[in-house]
Amino acid sequence: GENVEQHPSTLSVQEGDSAVIKCTYSDSASNYFPWYKQELGKRPQLIIDIRSNVGEKKDQRIAVTLNKTAKHFSLHITETQPEDSAVYFCAAPPGGGADGLTFGKGTHLIIQP
């Protein structure tokens, strides 16, 4: 099955700076890579996703890039704001015909005022 590695586990940036979170995956057949944001005590929510037929996708201050050859994808947040503080999870399909997603272990993003 799929194995997803996520780095770093904690990331602290100054408000207004950019943040980058990186993930690698093991199954070359994976074709969908979402990112979820989970605020403290709340449910994870999908913030952006990318399919394997594109290399980059943007939505306002967030973007995701995908390198299929290297089997890694990254989340980029520009002009960070206090409300960006949360835990972010990357994910990929589990493979082997199974449903759902395999998640990375998460990155706790801290925005320093």
Add this chain to the structure above:
Amino acid sequence: DGGITQSPKYLFRKEGQNVTLSCEQNLNHDAMYWYRQDPGQGLRLIYYSQIVNDFQKGDIAEGYSVSREKKESFPLTVTSAQKNPTAFYLCASSIAGLREKLFFGSGTQLSVL
């Protein structure tokens, strides 16, 4: 108001006791999932169900059981065989044809007395 409802929000289990976590959805989604979340461990799949009266084990099914008698409901029982049940449990669902897009409930925090 469509969505996924988990109850209770907090649950306490005594040693040797089985407890059941409720998950109900009115999104008309076919597939439903249970994930376990531990600090620093990401989300790990316990069980999932693609259709009524059918379910599959995930990565950490030992000590848990599920049923899917109705499309809207997917309860999870944490049995006494689960020796480390303290965790945040998240239920999710997805629509046919978009299995990878998960919609999460607000979670149940289970603790051992």
